Amino acid sequence: MIRTLYMRIAIVIFFVVWCSLALSSFTFSHYFRSQLNGRVEELLQNAAKLVVRLIQETEPQQLGQTVTIAARLNRGQELQLFAEGGERFSSGPGQKTMCVIPDDTVRDVLEGSSYSSFQSGESEQCPQGSVGTPFEYGGKRYALFVSPIGPRPVGRFDFIDFRNLLTIFLISTFLIALAAVYLVRPLKQITEATRKIAGGDFNVKLRIRQRDELGSLASSITHMAEELNKMEKMRQEFVSNVSHDIQTPLTSIRGFSKLLQRDTLAPDERLGYLRLIESESERLSRLSENLLKLASLDSEHHPHHPKSIQLDEQLRRSVVACEPLWSAKRLDIELELPPVRIVADEDSLNQVWTNLLHNAIKFTPPEGRIVVSLSEDERRATVTVSDTGIGIAYDDQPHLFRRFYKADASRQSSDMSGSGLGLAIVKKIVDLHEGAIELTSEPGAGTTIRVSLPKAGA
Template identity: 45%
Template structure:
């Protein structure tokens, strides 16, 4: 069995060349024999007319000597002369052989008609050596029939075939050498791809392949380089994810462990004991939220996460979320400005409810006391805009493009105090994209933040793609 692509390509191309060469000779003979026969016929007709014209001008007394002389001057043809008695005279033929012709053919030429032995037909394989032309000849008042045929011997035909075969053999040899070179050129980038694939399989994502070709192999190489780059990013994301999860889990666990040890002291004041218990409870809730958000993201990343769109009032859903957070915004004396005209939407009610809870929850957390939060609903022809704006601390420009990344915190120290884990906005963006919508943010530090969610009126689940 052939195991290397190089050998397979060489053998395949060589087989094609050999078959082509073997078929070329008979096909060429088949296609061009008629043309050659026609050309021979025209040459013989011209020679015959010249002989007849010369005989009229010279009026030779010895016709046999005259015809013998013409064949000696030009050895490419042979003559056979028939007199009125149909007696043959051969000129320019070995052993004085003459053409075997039917009596009616001889009579036809003696009567002044021209004869062509082969009536050439399209696609009919004919031997040019058998072309035969008959012309009427009149000398000294006597009528003759002059037949002309090419003098091509079997040896000459064999030499022609040998020459053609030799040329085809040279073509075969040169073609095979060129195939060896071309095959190496074709297989070389594939070998490089194989080496790069093995390195990639061992975890080395630093693939450096030069792409000089624009053909299918060049496109394959570019796709491989792109794949390696994506895998490298994916591996980096995985490592960052593990590192972030470990950090987020380690911090509350450290607090819980430390305060649990402190609670063992028998002389611990009751006020400190209660404070430690509150911290343990708060850190436990933080772990619970982290676990819940991780499970939520993992579920959203799969194709099997439930997606049940239904028609409902979006404005009513937003009002319920605002009422849900009333204790929080009332405690901070925040002003809520609602502009919610009646709008119906077809979407997954539970998932979008999670979006509004996260956005409004963030607005309340990052808005100082006596601040203002506005929630507006803007229906358009084929989509809906939901705007959640606050007068909070704002987000720096360099952080705005990254706040939707998992575990990213624009201000890690302040979010740690507030209790965030950097997953809420990632969940928001994932849900919005699943509804074939998108979310954007506009913010200035110290002036507040505006989140704009744009959703189609009738949402359909967006097919999941992996980074």
């Protein structure tokens, strides 16, 4: 059983090439033989006519000598002259001939029929072929047979044909082996690359420059390896961030718990430590809740129940729900919410508006301003949340929707720090609704986020 692709390709190419070659060789040989035999027959018939003319111009008593002279003039040809009554003349030495003419054939020609072994196919007794011509001379009937002497032209062609086929066989075998290597080598590289990827090594770059299906496959595998490498780095970064964000509040809780074990603590200090433990516990709870939310959004079985909702009313309820936060900072809230109805998952969108409003409130200084506006066209509704907060650095803006990314964390106070998952959740929910989200910000001048959603729903 042939297991390797190399052998399969080589055998298939070899079979196709040799079947084509054998068919073309057979066709060409058949055509060449027919043309060659026709040419030889024509030459022999012309020679027979000349000999007949020469005999008819000589004396009857010089007939044998005339046949010998005619044979010398027609070198490479054997002449046999049969006369009525059994008399025979031959140009062969010692009257021995290479071509034996059957008696029946001699009799037919003497009776006036022309003969050609090239037409009848009879060549066993006359391997080179012969032609017979009847004629009358001196009141008697004669039959003249002319046949070639020397190497058989068709036999010489057979030898040349065999030699050419042998040469082509050796050359084609070598070239087929090279072609098979050329075709299989990229597949071996691709196989090795996939094994590395399966083993967790994503630093794979296939140097295949072919502009065909194999080249496209190699390019796709290289691209896949690059994407898997990016995902692996993101996974490692995700694990590192989760571990850090979980470990930090746990360390604080453990430290404050040890301090609470002291009997010398004053009641105010003990109460302060308890509040810090409560704050860190809430922070840990929010982190766990966000991680569960992202895991649910990433799964294929996340509940998604689109229905017709009044988007302007939903935004008003979200702003009212955040009133304790923005009223504590004495923020000016402006609403521009004309009636707009869309089809979407109400619970998921509540999470979006809550996260965006919390971010706007958190990063806007006291007595600042937040504007929530709503607009629509024939196909989409657009929600815009603008604030007059601290803004976002230009270098951080392209990365804000990445998980656990925290913009300019070194300059944020503890009350402004978060888990870095809020905007990632917002982006995931908007994508599930087949919407788009856009962020523009000017450091020190505020941030604007636009969420565009299809009115017909996802």
